[in-house]
Amino acid sequence: MSSIEINQLTKSFDGKKVLDNVSLQIYHGEFVVVLGPSGCGKTTLLRTIAGFEPIDEGNIKIGGNTVSTPERHLPPEQRQLAIVFQNYALWPHMSVEENVAYSLKVNGVNAFERAQRTACALEQVGLSEFGNRRPADLSGGQRQRVALARCLVAQPSVVLLDEPLANLDVHLRAAMEEEFAQFHRHTAATLLYITHDQHEAMAIADRVVVMNAGKIMQFATPQTLYLEPANEMVARFIDDGRIIEVENIRPRGHGMADVMLFGTEYRLRASPEQQAAGRGKVCVHASSLRVARNDEQGFGARIKRIIYRGGYSQLDVEPDGNASQPLALHLANVSGLAVGDSLWLTLNDGWVIPD
Template sequence: MAGLKIESVTKTFGSMNALSDVSLEVKNGEFVAVLGPSGCGKTTLLRAIAGFEKVSDGEIRVDEVVVSSRSVNVPPEKRKVGIVFQNYALWPHMSVAENVGYSLKVAKVAKATREKRVEDALALVDLTGLGDRRPSNLSGGQRQRVALARCLVSTPSLVLFDEPLANLDVHLRASMEEEFADFHKRTKTTIVYITHDQAEAMALADRIAVMDHGKLIQFATPRELYQEPRSDMVAAFIAQGMVLPAKLMSVPENGQCKVQLLGQDAVFRCASDQATVSEAKVCIRSSDIEIVDKDGIPVAIKRVIYRGGGARVEAYPVARPDLQLTFDIPDPVTLLEGDTANIRICSGWVIPQGDPQ
């Protein structure tokens, strides 16, 4: 399967840059998720890779072949790029096999060859024996697999997924995540997976490209994004991290820096190239906060949300009511709205200064 290389791609609509100088490289056989809030540019990026949008600047290569640039725009049908859409787009009057083999029929592939390739594609997605059924007689998950088989039957070099689980219920989504992961493990297909769902991206992808306002903010493994975000946006976006102001009290040493946060001294993880600045920002997670009896940071409780077995607490530091903190406490839950408590921030990450990528 082919790799994908995107170099300095910009896509402009009128005066707006939907994509701004985006560069990333997907390795052969890699599963990459493109993640970001609505309007971040991820769908435009998918359409540019597929050939539905012509890039304004930069270059896109599939298997080292230029398919998009200012002077080159290979048509979608000649890019050997397959797409799996979120709405399946199956023809209800055709059988499963007819849906899967339609593109081969249009291409006038011989019937015997066509039937063999359809059979092989259905086997890849565990739908052997269901070729005679109509889409209406399949479950949502099975229809999604038919859409995937239809994509694979044309032997694409690269497969794009456009939020394929967005229309499924939560239980079916979990099941399909397992199936996509198993499919990738078996076939080693190069995949670019567009999604707004963080849990989905974390569960499936080898690496995740986080986008915002048309720019690539960080491209890293799920663990790196969670533990070592390189910008305020990534820190706050991934798993609802809390970004807080702090003072950097020491230079990096063995991957750690001394910081002063909300009047308390602490030792946080930091990058080896962390700049020596007095004013810094840190990312903490709910799991980094614990309640203490004394000598902690005083907080006022805004809201307590019971979640079975414990509660999610929303609070703010008494000295900084403009900041919001969230943390979890186990049963028995005794805190109430309007109470005060003392907390300790056990761990955190100093967000690097400078280039977020």
């Protein structure tokens, strides 16, 4: 088994807490992405799991075995895991084949088995014809595939990935997302993947850890993070969610509640534990808004900016009388619309943020 269990983990540098009472249970074979803004502690979390950093409080278990406590620190080479770095960490003087086979050679695997496993790993990442090349002769995407092949050949049970796509352009990143999904299917390993790119995280993860200021904000599936953010930070961070203040929250059961928003009553999604409240906040996304018919309930807004996005345009709007709560919506056709025009809008959806 290759589960990762983290209990009340705390890590400080120069008296400043970088990880603050972090607890996570990652299941065997799960693909988990740690997501958050720069400086939130996600890379430090990976380094403590890898064994590069000792911990101040709590404990870390891998496959049920305790590898880190304040009193006991198992070194990285004894943790039976593999790491894919942002900079690939390839030996420049070795060929692709030699880079992939290196860990097997160090561990005393015989030449015949080494060659077989190396060839198989290169075939799985589509680099069978590149075995004799040096890393300098490869593109960024190909170098990342070499790093993946090096993991595959070692047959690890746990793989840690530290922003592995950060140095690639947008087109290569999209292609490599599928490479990582295939890598997960081939290895059946437990993957912990660090990134600051939420679109990357949402595309590949079974579950996502959202971190901020060294704390876990929410640990859930991508769908839950989008539809049911646990707090205001997650709501704003995921897909540029917008926060609107509402009044007179009245739970209606079955995960719904009535609210007054910009003077209009709406029935929106809410936690089953949602309590009645005089004031609160809801999260809406661009897909939650649409242009209303004249006979529909809604609210007025003025267009502040129109941004062409290819297949649609994003309209940044300012609700009438609520300039401090800007919103956005997507429209396929904006012909006839201009900055300064007024629109009549309504909500398709929204989520009452739990207290």
